[in-house]
Structure formats: structure tokens, C-alpha cells
Amino acid sequence: MLSLNSKKQLSQFLSEDIGKGDITSALLPKKKITVTIISREHAIVAGVNHAKEIFKIKGCIVKILKKDGSKIKPNQKIMSITGDARKILMCERTALNLLTRMSGIATQTNQLVKKIPNKTKLYATRKTAPGLRYFDKEAVEIGGGKKHRLRLDEMVMIKDNHIAVSDSLETLIKKAKRKYKKFEVEVENISDLMLAAKNGASIIMLDNFKPIQIKKAITILKNQKLRNKVLLEASGGINSKNISAYGKTGVDIISVGSITNSVKGIDMSLEI
Numbered sequence: 001m002l003s004l005n006s007k008k009q010l011s012q013f014l015s016e017d018i019g020k021g022d023i024t025s026a027l028l029p030k031k032k033i034t035v036t037i038i039s040r041e042h043a044i045v046a047g048v049n050h051a052k053e054i055f056k057i058k059g060c061i062v063k064i065l066k067k068d069g070s071k072i073k074p075n076q077k078i079m080s081i082t083g084d085a086r087k088i089l090m091c092e093r094t095a096l097n098l099l100t101r102m103s104g105i106a107t108q109t110n111q112l113v114k115k116i117p118n119k120t121k122l123y124a125t126r127k128t129a130p131g132l133r134y135f136d137k138e139a140v141e142i143g144g145g146k147k148h149r150l151r152l153d154e155m156v157m158i159k160d161n162h163i164a165v166s167d168s169l170e171t172l173i174k175k176a177k178r179k180y181k182k183f184e185v186e187v188e189n190i191s192d193l194m195l196a197a198k199n200g201a202s203i204i205m206l207d208n209f210k211p212i213q214i215k216k217a218i219t220i221l222k223n224q225k226l227r228n229k230v231l232l233e234a235s236g237g238i239n240s241k242n243i244s245a246y247g248k249t250g251v252d253i254i255s256v257g258s259i260t261n262s263v264k265g266i267d268m269s270l271e272i
Contacts, residue, residue: 002053006134010053010098017094025086033272034082036065037099038075040267044110045070046142047102048079050135051095058087068142069106078268085272092270100265101132102139107266109143109259112240116247120254123148123233127257136260148255156183160207173199184233193217197226203253208236214249 002010037051045066052062060083066072078099081088113122124140124147126133137147149155156176158169166172169185169192176183177200184203185196196204206214214234221227233253234246246254 002049006050007053009131009134010050011057013098014054014057014091014094018090022086022090025089028086028089031085032083033085033088034080035088035270035272036080037078037096037268037270039072039078039103040269041074042107043072043103043266044106044143045072045078045103046106046139047099047135050102051099052079054095054098055081055083055088055091058091059083060087060091081270088270096268096270097265098135100268101263102135102142103266103268104263105136105139105259106143108263109140109145112243112256112259113144115240115244116254120247120251121146122259123253123255124260125235125255125257127261129261136263140259143259145259146253156180157186157205158183159186159205160188170195170199173201186235190217190220194220194224194226197221197224197230201230203231203233205233205235205255206251209234211242211245211249214246214251218250 046068048064048066048068052064055062060081063080065080066076066078072078109122116122122145124137124145126149128136133150137150141147149157158172158176162172163169173185173196182202184205185201186205186207187193187196188207193204193206206217209217218227218232221230231252233255234249234251235255238246238254238256239258243254243256
């Protein structure tokens with residue numbers, strides 16, 4: 001079931017595209033038609049419920065043929081829509097834009113998830129298009145990944161710029177620990193890693209660590225009997241070519257910004 005907030009956003013997306021009215025479709029006669037949305041390539045489907053809602057806003061009847069998470073082949077039908085031709089064409093681009101983007105994110109996420117061990121989780125980041133974060137993160141989950149933080153108010157994450165403004169990393173960690181049970185710290189070297197681990201960080205992000213450096217970090221934590229007290233996240237420069245190597249290091253989390261900020265939409269079309 002869609003939330004009231006997501007329904008509101010979908011209505012805004014549609015209004016943005018329509019403006020004062022679809023003056024081209026207005027030239028058409030009032031005619032009831034049935035159309036289908038099909039895929040032109042292999043993909044993981046994501047966003048069908050949101051696409052359905054967009055058409056429903058204009059009174060169309062939608063039948064979902066492939067649910068979110070389904071694997072599809074070229075020329076497979078994803079959904080059928082019945083309604084006034086003018087209304088369907090009015091909704092076409094908005095629905096396809098969201099459906100193709102979300103399916104692209106889910107597909108790319110799924111491809112990466114398959115390259116890492118089951119115990120290692122793939123997380124999205126906040127590198128999303130403004131206004132689309134809810135949908136981008138949902139697509140990541142459909143593809144087998146995890147959302148991580150949706151907003152800044154969900155968890156403390158101390159990063160390099162926070163440290164640059166503050167007195168020190170240790171000062172920030174102590175402040176965070178006094179107010180929150182769970183917080184994350186980004187580190188760029190072994191010294192800061194140990195500082196964060198010894199001071200109770202819940203998650204430590206190893207920023208731009210190479211796989212060999214991560215293995216070394218894990219060995220040091222184990223020797224200090226700190227490995228089981230913290231989750232380790234690998235981040236920075238991770239892609240389809242090297243993600244397997246990162247997965248084999250033993251980290252708990254791998255975060256990849258490209259699955260949402262550099263997504264390639266799946267080729268789909270609406271056929272009358």
C-alpha cells in the first residue's frame with residue numbers, strides 16, 4: 001500500500017508534466033483504449049505500484065502483469081492500462097520515467113548483490129536526485145540492497161567535513177555517544193579507525209580503503225578484540241569490477257553511490 005506522502009509526490013510529478021493541460025492529447029476524440037507497457041531489455045522490475053497510481057489519478061484502470069522484483073525479458077508485458085486515450089497519454093511519460101528509473105536502479109543493484117557474499121549487505125547512499133529519494137531507495141530494496149539513511153535525522157554519521165569544523169574526531173564521538181546509542185564514523189586511516197572502535201562507534205565507514213587495507217584493518221580489530229563490537233562499511237570507488245574483492249574482505253556493509261546517482265533507466269515503452 002502506498003503512503004499518503006508518496007501519493008502526494010506522484011500527483012505533483014504528474015502535475016509538473018501536464019502544466020495547464022495536455023494540449024496535444026486534447027486534439028484527440030474521446031475514445032476508450034487498452035494499452036500495455038513492455039520492456040525492451042532484460043531487467044528487474046521496480047515501481048509498478050507507483051506507475052499504477054499515476055494512471056489511477058486520471059481514472060484509468062490498471063492491471064499489473066509483472067510485480068516488483070520480477071525478472072523480465074525483452075518484449076514482456078509489465079502492465080496493461082484501460083481508459084480514455086487522452087488520459088492515458090497524459091500520464092504516459094511520468095509513469096514511464098519513474099518506472100524505467102526505478103527498474104534501472106533495481107537491476108543494477110541486483111547485479112552487484114550477486115557479486116558479494118550473502119553476509120555482506122549492499123547499501124544505497126544519500127546520492128539521489130532531489131525529490132526522488134523515497135523511490136530510489138525503494139528500488140534499491142527491490143533489487144536486494146538496503147536503504148541505509150533516508151534522511152539526516154535518522155542516524156548520526158560523522159564524516160570528514162564534520163571533523164574539519166569540530167575540535168577533533170574524539171570530541172564529536174563523545175558528544176554523539178552521550179546522546180545516541182547508535183552512530184557511524186567515517187575514517188580514512190587506521191589511527192582514526194581504532195579511535196572510533198575504542199570509543200564505541202556502532203558502524204565505521206572505511207573511506208577509500210583498498211581491499212588489502214580493509215583486511216589489515218580487520219586483523220588489527222580482531223587482535224584488539226574489537227571486531228565483534230562494530231560493523232564495518234566499505235565505501236568509495238566501488239563498482240561492478242571490484243565489488244567482489246571488497247566482498248571477500250569480510251566487511252559487513254558495502255555502500256555504492258552509483259546505483260542511485262548514475263542510474264541507467266531500463267528501455268520500456270507504452271504500446272497502443
